[in-house]
Amino acid sequence: MSHPSPSAAEEGVVMISFRATFPSLRRTRTRSFPSSWLGSCGTSAQLCKRFFNRASYAARDGPAVSAHLRNGDPDGTREVLGTFRFPDVRSVTKMIAGRSQNGRLGDALKLFYETPVRDSICWSTMIKGCLDCGDLMKAQELFDKMPEPNVVSWTVMIDGFSRFGQVERAEKFFEQMPIVDLTAWNTMLHGYCENARVYDAVKLFEQIPSRDVVSWTSMIGGLDQNGKCEEALVVFKRMFESGIAPNASTLTCALSACANALSFPLGVQIHCHVFKSGFCLSVFVCASLITFYAKCKRIEKSTQVFNEAVSRNVVICTALLTGYGSNGRHEDGLKVFSDMIRKSVLPNQSSFVSALNSCCGLESLDRGKEVHAPAVKQKLGCDVFVGNSLIVMYNKCGVIDDAVAVFKRIRKKNIVTWNAIVCGCAQHGRGMWAMELFSQMIRGLVQPDEITLTGLLSSCNHSGMLQKGRCLFRYFSENTSIELKHEHYACMVDVLGRYGKLEEAEDLVRNMPLKANSIVWLALLSSCRMHSNIDLAERATNYILELEPHCSAAYVLLSNLYASANRWGEVSRLRVTMRDRGIVKQLGSSWVTIKGQKHLFLPGDKSHPLSENIYWKLDWLKMKLKELGHVPDKRFSLHDVEDEQKEELLFYHSERLAVAFALISTVEGSTVTVMKNLRICGDCHSAIKLIAKIVDREIVVRDSSRFHHFRSGICSCGDYW
Template sequence: MGDNVKYCTKAMSHSYRTLLSNHLKNQRLDQARVIFDEIPSPDVHLCTMMIAVYAKNDRLTDAFMLFERMADRDIISWNSMIKGCLECGDLTLARRLFDEMPERNVVSWTTMVNGYLKFGIVDVAETLFWNMPARDVAAWNAMIYGYCRNGRVEKGLKLFEKMPCRNVISWTSMIGGLDQNGMSEKSLFLFGKMMGSGVEPTSSTFACVLTACANAIDFNLGVQVHGHVLKLGYCFGEFISASLITFYSNCKEVKKAHQVFNETLSKNVVIWTALLTGYDLNCKHGDALRVFSDMIKMGFLPNQSTFTSAFNSCRGLESLDKGKEIHTVVIKLGLEADVFVGNSLMVMYSECGNVNDAVAVFKTINEKNTVSWNSIIVGCSQHGHGIWALILFNKMIRACVDPDEITFTGLLSACSHSGMLQKGRCLFEYISQYKPIALKLQHYACMVDILGRNGKLEEAEELIKNMPMKANSMIWLSLLSSCRMHSNLEVAERAATSTFDLEPYCSAAYVLLSNLYASAGRWTDVSRMRVKMKQVGVVKQPGSSWVVLKGMRHEFISGDRSHPLSEKIIEKLDWLGEKLKQFGYFPDQRFALHDVDDEQKEEMLSYHSERLAIGFALVSTVEGSTITVMKNLRICGDCHFVIKLISKIAGREIVVRDNSRFHHFRNGICSCGDYW
């Protein structure tokens, strides 16, 4: 009779355990707790199992209450509870439990070391590590990994060299750590030492090495590693496949990257994203977006990295329509508030000409970081909304987000594009006294631009001469461009000479000076400059403008009549020409930079590339829709005036991005306030 009772009790206990285990495996925690509470005397193993699963599901309160109820706690249950606290982000409770432990083992110490490293509190982790009564290889590995993860790779390397005994995890952590901290060549050197030491690499090791080969662009070694991977049968692992795709993409072998993708039997979001990013990296943006589309069709949900690369490809194609289409996918997945997705989406909208949508996206991001604030400040700057940029900067400071050098570059650029001389001066002075950041070359370049655009050419020249670092050609070129705006030949010639001293083959400097001579009617000097350009082999970059429509780029150069719709385009421009005259337009021949008669000058101005692009958009898009034109050079003054009038005549918003900023033309007014 007694044996039967024992047997029944044992059978019932086994049944409870099986049922409990099944519920926990399938994340049915509440049902599991009901079963757990029915067990008369749950042992320490069952309690520990429940605690661990509670913690993994971010139910720390339930885990801790159960832990407090335990009559018999062993060292495993203490370690599980501490680990659970750390997984749920409660470092304080984890440390309290660690201090209360009746006895600790190496796992207890290593868990706490890992916890402090996870939160970036390296000094405390370091103290705990050296206070450990005994250290096994896992403890050494944890500290090395933590050093590298927190950017203290040199300390990690010193600790690695001190290790009494290393295993493959030690080598892999150090190889990966060096690579992640920008020391890819050292990483590959260490891999060579590892192979010489007789330690057998794992698939994780090979994945780290291939990533290092990708970053170091070491094609030969990467191909050798690929051979080893094939021999050892690791080629089917997701991290290996993704690393191989990244490696070949970085080495500009995108066909081989696609081949690896095709040969990967079990694809997941990481592998799809690696291929998409590879195409994006190689400027094959159309292919990248096709990969994104195929990925969605195959039922793979994009992650943050996928969206970042996809939006980058939309920027590369300047395809606002495609960007909006992918934005709908973001909304469907509920990721519109995600900071990484939001940041890339903001940049896409800004660079494709729609700053208002960029601002709307910025507002939806829950936890904005420095990149978020910088992206929207730079976006507002590019679109001429200088006041917006300054208001956002004040909000950034109130939100206790520290600005960096990109923030200040964006703000100074905003002052430049909006003609805010005094605000620019005050900001430059503020940066010079802001101790966390030293004034960099780009900040001086912006200040030179602010002064130059406001006609303070001598002051700008003096600032360049008194800079604490040597000016580069771009700074002198900025001054030269301002001289072109204000027709100051004296300063222009000095700026051009300084530019040529630094960059003898700078085509932009030759063109700017030549154009300045042409505007002044000094045709002999124009001829002299053109002869000199031929002698040194400098070729002027032809001006071109383009419109992206339904994924296709339609590009135009001045006077070009090769487009299939050329006849309709010219007809539309001629019609506009008549309307322009009714508005009192008369061509400004200072911008026809050739020594020809007035009639030819007028015709040359009429068919500048941006006007051809606008003519194409007018005959190819629906009435009332926004026209967006991209241009590789600065928009000329005559075209700027004409496009203002066209926006009024056609009743359209026309967005033109030239080589420095966006212009939004609405109802005869430009967002730049005629200052660019």
């Protein structure tokens, strides 16, 4: 049997009776609900029971809603609320926030529109949810529909505009605010700093009526992030003078500014304050101290702070790992990373990036793969930041195929991703791959930058693609906003010079809008050495020495050119000049990294413990090379000695010693990777091609400009390097 709904008078009587019965709920605000939520209600007793259920919801079911949201289960909140017919607006607001935080904007909006009563907190939460999910237009639409926007909703919109880079709209909102509280001032200040509007930030900061610690911290951090670390430290000193006590965030920003400004004395003073005030318990302050000492080249102090830290979480461990890497202590950095894995401290993006950078520093492919494995387990192998570092690591360790495989798996590629793989392909002689990737960039509407152009020109340089190089250089100089720099002209000179277009290369140097520096002239001089053009080489050398009188590379290149032409008198004159001016020629060296240990070799070196075996292997290879008809090219022996001695000197170049050592120290059939600090000589290049065929293995040699992949008597460079 249905019962009639209670009249307004009956409701009022019941409510008075209800509050008399439950005094603790007298301040409960009553709300009117539509019939779809109220349902049918017959007797006064039933109405009283419904009021009791509604009033007791927050105490009974509110914690359950919060628990589901904390556990990332917004759907569970619906089940909790399903057991109660009158959801409290506060709990519905929590549900909206939970769905927004999980990227479920559509569900959050549906729940918001279904809510019969929405207070200002609910409106502001929904607006913030739209911003968090990247829908600025919907956020403004809701703001415009909000019955009475309060200072919180205005501030949320200002923050949203700033996050989307629309600072002008944020300014307009800020100026239109009916009431401006300190939070709004701080939000606008933060927006200016995040969008590099430093001058406006400083101007606004000076206008804030009563600054709090957040205001000062935002200003210090904003100046530091925008490259004005010295000004940030001035503001920090002013803060102390004004009597505002810094909090952990302030000290973190100040230490970052000290690190960037290399202000060691002030940083030490802040460290003393940290110790006295008890902020040494703060994870972020400790991490900032570690970074500060590392940037100031006091890595031992960084280690001390780390050892004294109360808790060693991922933030502190990553700070030390990065600090070791920036100080060249890559082995120590990777030890920290290994300790993190062993002690179940899950590395984050920054941890993996720093660890991979240390692997690059060690040029250790094995260590890089050891870091790659846990990244995949944590589903960070496809992350753009970790992926970019993996591409660079595989490139530098000579495995371009693995770099391409990582590139393909990255879902959201940025310009750094594209540049890393394009430059990697260029270094490894994959010119056509680089061109195809550039085409994909253009089709994907990815805007290339100056690094992209450098990589593309390098790929043309190392692959003999003269016409493509000319077209690219012309296209970027005439049709893009990219400002061509010296390195771009040097690359183009190299493209022309390696192809033998020396006159065109010289014209480019003389007519370029920038004044040619030593790097551009060195590119031309290197081409002269390749094509034995002594006259142009002498002119280029004179220009280089005018700009950089102690440039050893210019002396060495010209001396080598004279030596190859048997002009030994000129060679002696240059060597005397170098000695008189204190200019030292860089000694050629090669090295191999096996099981984490680096083995360095110099020309004719016999200091290695396995020298006897190395030279036996070289003699065996010499015999096999003669059987294949290899004749040493004595032009690359740059010493005035007899022909037999020239052959002997050529065969014991550092790269051949390193190759022989790697062959006797690694498993049959595995790839051999050798690193060299100078350009590989032409005779070694010819010999190693045949050695790769003799031993039936891939031999990778990285010289000062590129990687050479030798397989079955062929090099990836096509003999064009």
